[in-house]
Amino acid sequence: MERVPILKIGGVLLVSIQIDLQDQSVLALQEDLAEKISATGAHGVVIDISAVEIVDSFIGRMFATIASISRLFDADTVVVGMRPAVAITLVELGLTLGGVRTALDLERGMKILGQLGRQRRGVLAHPGEFARDA
């Protein structure tokens, strides 16, 4: 079984999926990420799927699971780089990925995580200012 590497850039964990995912690799990635978020205290996770040719219900569910797990560690997840054909297929399959944050590309995904991170720190530093900033 191939494992997907997880890179750390500042407070963000970057997962770029470059292999044809088998189900065991998907499950391993979920576990590895939970470990890594917990160990590093990362505030964000970016999953880059620009090289992923198909997302079926199992892989799609992984995004939702990772987003839920990272939320438990107070981290946000953004899925970036979805191919148009994959998006069309996912919707037709019936998987809308509600609750999973997405961005067009890695750059925008990192920007979103940066904003969310700042908001979060703002809330901690000045409770009450959150509503105005948001």
Add this chain to the structure above:
Amino acid sequence: MPPRSEGPEEVPISADDDVVRVRQLVRTYAQQTKLSLVDQTKLVTAASELARNTLIYGGGGFARVEEVSDGRRAGVRASFHDEGPGIPDLTLALADGWSSGSGLGLGLSGARRLVDQFDLDTEVGRGTVVTVVKWKR
């Protein structure tokens, strides 16, 4: 890409990574038949769902992939064979959101929406064959 093949090709489905092999074989045929990129993606995604069903619910089996023609257009046919328990209630199995396992219940119903033809032949205690076709537009 492997050399163009004439007849049907079969892949056993007995482990997790066989599902990946089925996806790759179906993609090769879809490209060979010059399906559009969206149609290739839909067919490969459907094949992935069905191959996983064969493995998990059917206890394993095999997939057969071939190029077909109805005289006017070319297409790709993929069938998934198992000798598992069969599906007792087809209406239920094809309903969105219903699952006998731990899945999302989108496998069969979702795969059906992604292809042009969908046939399901099942007998309780004997097994299941699901056949799908995607035609070139």
